[in-house]
Amino acid sequence: MLLYTLRRILIMIPILFLVSIVVFSLAFAMPGDALSGQIDPTQSPEYIEEMREELGLNDPVHIQYGRWVAGIVQWDFGRSVVHRMDVSAIIGERLPNTILLSAMSLIITYILAFFMGRYAGRNPYTKGDYTIQGINYLMLAIPSFVAALFAIFIFSFQFGLFPSTGSVGSGMTPGTFEFWMSKLYHTFLPALVLGALVTASYTQFLRNDIIESAQKDYVRTARAKGTPESEIYNKHILRNSIIPIVTLFGFDIASIIGGAVIIETIFSYRGIGELLISSIERRDSAVVLSVTLMLSVATLVGNLLADLLYGIIDPRIRVE
């Protein structure tokens, strides 16, 4: 298992190399740079050109790429020209918020999908099952930005239950209990929107797998042993039906982050996604590059985690 994990991590290095080339090329292909549109237009073109030369923006692409990679290897992600801070410091400030949002939305997804999928799988082709499927398809069909606006309208404006913007209340001392409660309170609504929308696929997977597993020979064996129905579903069937759900988890890391970009922007939630969008608008290429690369790493790590979890849950593919 350890060897397998190590090998998987080593394989990630060439993949990351390729990803870095793609990411860099895309950022390079973006029209404009940090100096266009940001700088005082009364400055002389010669001065701007001088600045460009100084920042290395006029160097050939491979030299710029080499400089960027050399920096990353030394854990130096460059400086943001907009924030006038090290990129690592900006990301360090934003990342916990996004992790909190993603984790919370994942928990919401899993809780919703677990209960709905289990119910629908145990009672297939009943009114309850059809209702659950109907809700799921509806949520799947609604774009996240529409759902987010509805959620803000209903829960924030109509009922005033949750704040509509920000990631923490103002005037809080970081680290106190109130601070963390305020964070959770601010994160709940965006997490609910993010989590509820992807629940459909999980629920459907779980439901279908439960229905299929219920016909398996080993279920008949368990019944022949006199095992109660609830035990059969909770132990024998669920242990098998959880497997596809875990695989989905790996893919989902990417889509949660993708979703977070949109949701964070709508809720003005100070996370990585919101940072990415605002940095793209301002051509803050050091930040864009670092965030994109980080998201790629997160996807790769997510897949690795899913594979390792897979081995824990399914003994048949446990690697010796």
Place this chain on the structure above:
Amino acid sequence: MSSQKPLLEVQNLHTGFNIEGETHYAVKDVSFTVNPKEVVCIVGESGCGKSVMSLSIMDLLPKHNGKIDKGHILFKGNDLVPLTEEEMNQIRGKDISMIFQEPMTALNPVLTIGYQMDEVLFNHTDTRKEEIRKKSVQLLQQVGISRADQIVNEYPHQLSGGMRQRVMIAMAIACQPQLLIADEPTTALDVTVQAQILELITKIQEEVGMAMLLITHDLGVVAEMADRVVVMYAGQVVEDTDVDRLFYEPKHPYTKALLDSIPRMDDHREVLNTIRGIVPSLKNMPKQGCRFVDRCPSAMPECTKIDPALGEVDKGHSVRCILYDASHPEKKAEV
């Protein structure tokens, strides 16, 4: 033997499947008995309803469309048919247990052998966990698994087919049941392993002192194991007798044809005898007359008109064929 109270009495069992809104009977009017400690073999070709019959006894039919329509299944005098799921759970695995044809899929792939062994004891006894595990290891040793204390921590895919069937047998006998239903327990195994498993089943059956209902299509197995034999064809019992009379005085044309199709060491036939045709499918079952008529070498015109009844031609020997007056619904009264 007749003075004994039967352990299992199946009476006029009808098990139907709902296909496109219509009920088709896979088991139609089946009656037979199993006495304590007796080995009864149910014989018949694929599709004759023997598996459905055994699943009916255990109430393990596929829930969405399989259903017992009529008849009684008396176990020690109590009818199992009207029992609820919970009440059946008290009996399954404890008084009646079952082993299946496919050991490769009959065990849950993601649970350890130990867990699956413990489960049956956990369901039916109040023993403490550690005690249960000890008992499980003992049971595995009893069925000839030497590394029992390691096997309990392993998963089904780490075992061979024969080993898995041994595990199934160990589970089935865990609570010392009075009746073991074995649905083609050796069909999916290698020939050499088949013999070992049959030997094991016989040994255990004698040790535990249980009765056994062995479902098979292998007449070799029947000759070796059975006390009594019930021959089934197309959902009905066509002959019910003891094992000696089955082989030496078969009455029903179907039984005779079955026996004729066994290859023998001492003959030099180039072509084996077969019964031409196949068992009619549930949807194409003749509505009237004998169900075997299309394939029967002794068929007569009236066979398509008269429904033969299961009649006793000799003491303890029943046949469903109008060649015998006892089976002819009109002549029966005169006998």
